[in-house]
Amino acid sequence: MKILVLANFGMGLYNFRKELLKELIKQNKEVYISLPNDEYVPKLKNLGCKFVETNLERRGTNPLNDSKLLLHYIQMIKRIKPDVVLTYTIKPNVYGGLACRITKTAYFTNITGLGTAVENKGSIQKITLMLYKTGLKKASCLFFQNGTNLKFFSDKNIVKDKTRLVPGSGVNLEQHTFEEYPCESQNIRFLFIGRIMKSKGIEELLQAAKIVKQKYPNTKFDLIGHCEEDYQQQLNELNKSEVIIYHGQQSDVHSFIKNSHATILPSYHEGTANVLLESASSGRPVLASRVSGCKEIFDEGISGFGFEVRSVDSLVEAIIKFINLPYEQKKAMGMAGRKKMEKEYDRKIVINAYMDEIEKLKGGMI
CATH class of the missing domain: 3.40.50.2000 (Glycogen Phosphorylase B;)
Structure with a gap:
């Protein structure tokens, strides 16, 4: 099974989702990651991921650049032919979702937060919500990190079903181990x-x-x-x-x-x-x-x-x-x-949710 992951930068993918990537690879999935090339890409490759570079302006609003990003995603999906695409953050969610719709590819979207473009009311919010509605429409599963974001998307008629609430990205309890509290005599x-x-x-x-x-x-x-x-x-x-x-x-x-x-x-x-x-x-x-x-x-x-x-x-x-x-x-x-x-908030809860949705998808393919 081929899985393509779309993200906007390496730090978030490595720090908060490497355990999911490792589990997918452990289960003999062929995992591709696509994001801008940065210092975290070698670490992601060391996990066993195959890297495809994507030039992406996280905060850019140039329609021409966004059109190029959409075209890039379409061409990449046609070339790799993934069984499912996992997307994170606004631009991969929107344009990755659109690319999946065009290529008729299954995809899971993770709403990592509303972001400033949605939080600030006005024309930018309207455009962003319109793009979201188009990009998320055919998602096989929409992961939300808190109930308020889920309600917001539901109230705006952007999502109707196929939603799943997870505890954020979860936390790696072994990596962030319990530490003894600093001594009383120290400055706060x-x-x-x-x-x-x-x-x-x-x-x-x-x-x-x-x-x-x-x-x-x-x-x-x-x-x-x-x-x-x-x-x-x-x-x-x-x-x-x-x-x-x-x-x-x-x-x-x-x-x-x-x-x-x-x-x-x-x-x-x-x-x-x-x-x-x-x-x-x-x-x-x-x-x-x-x-x-x-x-x-x-x-x-x-x-x-x-x-x-x-x-x-x-x-x-x-x-x-x-x-x-x-x-x-x-x-x-x-x-x-x-x-x-x-x-x-154990990160294993999030990993299990993804694995469960992938199994459902596999069941539908048979």
């Missing part, structure tokens, strides 16, 4: 992991860090992630004045999670936040905006605290509330988060 360290951009709540976080540092000068704010928007100068200035410690992009985030007391994610929207899954799996409390894709991952006051999205005051309140918790309660929060991950 908060960790942000994510792309440095407005929709991740970076503006609110930087403002909150300034306020909290004035009241609690020994508190540390570690930030990890590639600066995708125009925040570099601000990061440099706040780093210099020791309001934050900016580490840039890091390949190993687990060591940073291990040394932190809590992870903060003030994101405006998520499918299911992998950063929170990995932090909770490692035994760290999470502080996150009360939005779909974040709020489901923690239990309020038990494994984390929520705060209002886009609100500096609410974020500051949550941070200070956490700082003032007794040490043993902070530690207990981390343990509760790990238990929740074991019960509800």
